[in-house]
Amino acid sequence: MGQLFKKRANAIAKLVIFGGVGLVATVSVALYALARSDFWTEVDVPIEQPVPFSHQHHVGGLGIDCRYCHTSVEQSPFAGVPPTETCMTCHSQVWKDAPVLQPVRDSLQTGKPIKWTRVHDLPDYVYFDHSIHVNKGIGCESCHGRVDRMPLTAKAQPLYMRWCLDCHRQPQNFLRPTNEVVDMDYKAPVNQRAFGQELIAKNHVHTAGLTDCYTCHR
Amino acid sequence: MNAQLEEPVVAPGYDNASVTKKITDVVLTRPVHRGWLAGLAVAFALLMMMNFAIGWLLLKGVGIWGVNVPVAWGFAITNFVWWIGIGHAGTFISAILLLLHQDWRTSINRFAEAMTLFAVACAGLFPLLHLGRPWVFYWLLPYPDTMGMWPQWRSALVWDVFAVGTYLTVSIIFWYVGLLPDVATMRDRAASKRVQMIYGILALGWRGSARHWKRFHIVYLLLAGLATPLVLSVHSVVSMDFAIAIVPGWHSTIFPPYFVAGAIFSGFAMVLTLAIPIRKFYHLEDFITIRHLENCAKIMLATGLMVAHGYITEGFMAWYSDDKFEIYLTLNRMFGPYAPAYWLLIFCNVGVNQLLWFKKIRTNPAVLFVIALFIQVGMWTERYVIVITSLHRDFLPSAWGIFHGTRWDWMTLIGSLGLFASLFFLFLRLLPAISISEMRDLVHKKSESAR
Numbered sequence: 001m002g003q004l005f006k007k008r009a010n011a012i013a014k015l016v017i018f019g020g021v022g023l024v025a026t027v028s029v030a031l032y033a034l035a036r037s038d039f040w041t042e043v044d045v046p047i048e049q050p051v052p053f054s055h056q057h058h059v060g061g062l063g064i065d066c067r068y069c070h071t072s073v074e075q076s077p078f079a080g081v082p083p084t085e086t087c088m089t090c091h092s093q094v095w096k097d098a099p100v101l102q103p104v105r106d107s108l109q110t111g112k113p114i115k116w117t118r119v120h121d122l123p124d125y126v127y128f129d130h131s132i133h134v135n136k137g138i139g140c141e142s143c144h145g146r147v148d149r150m151p152l153t154a155k156a157q158p159l160y161m162r163w164c165l166d167c168h169r170q171p172q173n174f175l176r177p178t179n180e181v182v183d184m185d186y187k188a189p190v191n192q193r194a195f196g197q198e199l200i201a202k203n204h205v206h207t208a209g210l211t212d213c214y215t216c217h218r
Numbered sequence: 219m220n221a222q223l224e225e226p227v228v229a230p231g232y233d234n235a236s237v238t239k240k241i242t243d244v245v246l247t248r249p250v251h252r253g254w255l256a257g258l259a260v261a262f263a264l265l266m267m268m269n270f271a272i273g274w275l276l277l278k279g280v281g282i283w284g285v286n287v288p289v290a291w292g293f294a295i296t297n298f299v300w301w302i303g304i305g306h307a308g309t310f311i312s313a314i315l316l317l318l319h320q321d322w323r324t325s326i327n328r329f330a331e332a333m334t335l336f337a338v339a340c341a342g343l344f345p346l347l348h349l350g351r352p353w354v355f356y357w358l359l360p361y362p363d364t365m366g367m368w369p370q371w372r373s374a375l376v377w378d379v380f381a382v383g384t385y386l387t388v389s390i391i392f393w394y395v396g397l398l399p400d401v402a403t404m405r406d407r408a409a410s411k412r413v414q415m416i417y418g419i420l421a422l423g424w425r426g427s428a429r430h431w432k433r434f435h436i437v438y439l440l441l442a443g444l445a446t447p448l449v450l451s452v453h454s455v456v457s458m459d460f461a462i463a464i465v466p467g468w469h470s471t472i473f474p475p476y477f478v479a480g481a482i483f484s485g486f487a488m489v490l491t492l493a494i495p496i497r498k499f500y501h502l503e504d505f506i507t508i509r510h511l512e513n514c515a516k517i518m519l520a521t522g523l524m525v526a527h528g529y530i531t532e533g534f535m536a537w538y539s540d541d542k543f544e545i546y547l548t549l550n551r552m553f554g555p556y557a558p559a560y561w562l563l564i565f566c567n568v569g570v571n572q573l574l575w576f577k578k579i580r581t582n583p584a585v586l587f588v589i590a591l592f593i594q595v596g597m598w599t600e601r602y603v604i605v606i607t608s609l610h611r612d613f614l615p616s617a618w619g620i621f622h623g624t625r626w627d628w629m630t631l632i633g634s635l636g637l638f639a640s641l642f643f644l645f646l647r648l649l650p651a652i653s654i655s656e657m658r659d660l661v662h663k664k665s666e667s668a669r
Contacts, residue, residue: 004405004418013423035364162366 036158046152047117050103053153059184060148066140066182073140077129081116084108119153120144127218136203137175138167141184148184168210172196178203225512225581227322227660229504234658237505241650241657242407244500253499254647261639268633271626272347280350282626289609289621294348296601297631299456300484301341301638302382303477303597306449307485308334309389312396313445316438321663322513324656325505328400329496329645330489331393336641337488338386340634345378347630374459381455385448392441398424399434399655453481460604466547467608470535476528483521483567484597486514490590492642494583496651505652508581515580518593522571525600529568543613551607555620559603566596 034040058064067073072080084107091101107114120143122128134140140147145156157163167174175196180186189195200207209215232240275282285292308330315323346352358379360369369376402424405417424430457477460468490511497506536548551560570592573579580586611618623631645651 004414032362158364160364160366162364165366 041155041158041160043155043158046150046154047119049117049152050114052100054151055147055153056149056151073130074134075131077127077131079130084114119155120159122159125217127216134181135178136171136205137178137181137199138171139176139181139183139186141186142167142174142176146184164216165211168215171205171207171210172200175199175203175205225507225509226664227507227509228325228657228664229507230664232504232661233665234661237657237661238403238407238654240502240505241652241654242404244502245404245647245650246407246409246413250647251499254643258640258643261636261643264633264636265640266633266636267629268636271629271633274626275347275630276352280348282624283630284621284624284627286619288612288617288619289606291348291605291609292621293602293623293627293631294344295459296598296605297634298341298344298348299477299601299605300598301337301344301634302385302456303453303481303484303601304488304594305334305337305341305385305389305485306453306478306481307489308332308337309385309392309445309449310482310485311489312392313442314449316442317446321660322510324660325502325507325652326489326493326510326514327656328393328396328649328653329492329642329651331389331396332642332645332649332651333485333488333492334389335386335393336638336645337485338382338389339641340638342382342386343634343637344630345375374462377455378459381452385452388441388445388448392438392445395434395437395441396653397649398422399426399431400650400653402426403654404650449482450478453477460608465608465612466541466543467532467551467604470532472528472531472535476525476531479521479524479528480597480600483518483525484594486518486521487590487593487597490514490518490586491594494587494590496646498583500646500651502652505657508583511583511586512577512580515574515586515589518590519571519574522567522574522593526568526571529564547608547611550611551603554607554611556603556607556610559599560607563596563599563603566592567600570596 038044059066069082069086070079071082072078084104087101087104088108091104095101096105103114106112133143143157147153147156172193173196176183176186176188177199199205280294283292283294285294308327311323311330312327312334316327346355349355357363357365357367358369358376369379398421401417402421405414405421408414408417454474454477457473461470461473463469493506493511493514497503533548536544539545551557570589573585573589579589606621610621
């Protein structure tokens with residue numbers, strides 16, 4: 001029997017072996033990177049809105065408190081999206097004829113709320129409550145980033161479960177005094193870990209249950 | 219020695235050439251046999267039925283199976299334990315009997331290993347489908363996920379993933395390494411260039427040089443050593459799925475050895491179920507002799523007695539523990555709503571098995587075939603009884619319930635037989651079902667010792 005394979009079959013065999021290992025490794029690394037990329041998580045990617053609302057202008061420029069519009073953040077799971085009337089407290093006086101605000105005026109006239117697009121949309125199987133986080137000393141900025149520097153609003157965090165757990169496992173790294181919660185420019189002290197431990201005790205953070213499945217999946 | 223008194227492990231009068239021809243002819247003969255085609259068609263039809271049942275399951279969810287509280291495990295876990303148990307005989311034959319220098323393993327190890335692989339494939343399906351969301355099965359693996367979660371090591375499900383995954387990996391490698399010299403033989407004997415190329419690629423450049431053989435024997439022996447503990451560990455882990463629970467009838471230290479014995483018991487029954495028709499239809503009686511069948515029967519008798527001992531111990535421990543839940547469970551098994559299943563398993567595994575004490579029966583292929591079928595039914599029923607009776611009435615009478623498999627349960631179970639049979643039919647037709655190289659070795663040794 002003659003030779004079944006030509007000499008180049010050796011090279012092909014090696015290519016298949018090493019190429020196969022390389023392919024699996026490359027695809028794994030690529031998937032790992034993709035899942036964490038802004039392209040996939042849409043971090044820092046502004047979402048289109050009916051009115052190009054600028055947090056930078058309202059929070060950073062004018063210094064309006066978060067709670068002026070997001071009124072229920074301290075009492076309820078939902079921070080609250082302001083009704084058109086809240087916009088009109090100012091915009092009935094200033095920029096009252098600006099074309100960009102036409103949808104706001106239409107909304108007031110017809111009584112139909114503006115359809116804002118959610119930027120932070122958690123899956124339905126996640127139970128999340130704003131009030132408990134705010135009242136125990138998690139700053140708005142810790143999750144939502146520097147909204148005072150966002151001309152158009154975008155996610156600042158991927159909202160992955162790993163990211164939730166980073167804090168739920170070690171809340172002392174992120175807690176701040178409750179009166180500093182809405183501060184966009186808060187600087188954590190150098191002894192944050194020890195300070196955080198004090199805040200855990202002071203604010204009665206029940207760390208034992210923070211990573212139970214049913215804390216967030218009810 | 220009394221070698222003359224025993225049936226031979228290979229009929230006399232064979233040499234290297236005739237052994238090779240006889241085994242490779244099963245694969246290389248054209249055209250395909252009508253009986254083979256008919257068998258594959260039936261098996262494939264059953265496989266399609268399972269695919270249909272699985273499709274409906276994925277659409278509707280596990281609710282279409284009869285499972286609900288209190289019986290949440292049902293057929294899926296019964297089938298899983300049954301199939302994974304069947305696989306064990308293959309590894310037992312190929313690894314443990316190799317290390318013990320049992321030359322009668324030679325002509326049955328190849329197809330027994332194939333049986334292991336296909337049984338594990340069937341077994342693996344059931345826990346995956348039982349997950350409810352099988353498409354996220356990879357959550358069971360430790361990988362750098364975005365959830366910050368690690369598999370729950372206190373969960374028996376995760377142990378199963380590792381036990382079965384290890385078992386499948388080692389079994390595939392062991393089987394394939396053993397195949398190398400044989401696919402090289404197939405390559406050399408194939409008529410057409412295309413077939414030669416296919417077997418040539420599979421043979422990974424095997425030339426049969428002395429260096430190849432030396433390395434081959436080292437690797438094969440090492441793999442046998444690696445596979446040996448798996449015979450005991452895999453089904454022990456499966457048994458711990460039950461034993462870690464506090465449910466009456468499960469929470470018992472006897473489970474690992476009792477399950478391993480049951481696994482080898484049902485596995486050898488499957489070996490006989492496959493060997494007896496194969497030797498008949500392909501006229502391999504000279505290679506798979508009465509001696510093989512008798513030895514398998516003896517192992518079945520021994521492991522069957524161990525299993526029977528397990529049943530007795532379970533009853534004794536229930537009485538000895540003086541635990542009213544254990545006592546109730548035992549009585550409920552024997553006389554409760556599932557009593558017919560319990561007595562069926564006792565009849566098959568303890569009653570029918572006793573026939574194997576008689577040499578006349580052990581050497582009669584037709585009777586052995588029927589007994590093997592009884593034992594497989596018995597072993598499936600045993601797992602059914604373990605899963606169902608413990609769950610359906612545990613500590614809280616207000617949560618008692620009755621479970622019956624739905625038509626989807628039965629379609630999936632019977633369909634998995636179709637999957638197994640389809641794979642096995644293809645294996646018979648595509649690869650040498652008996653190890654050619656080891657048979658040549660055996661023939662050589664026998665003629666040496668006869669001289």
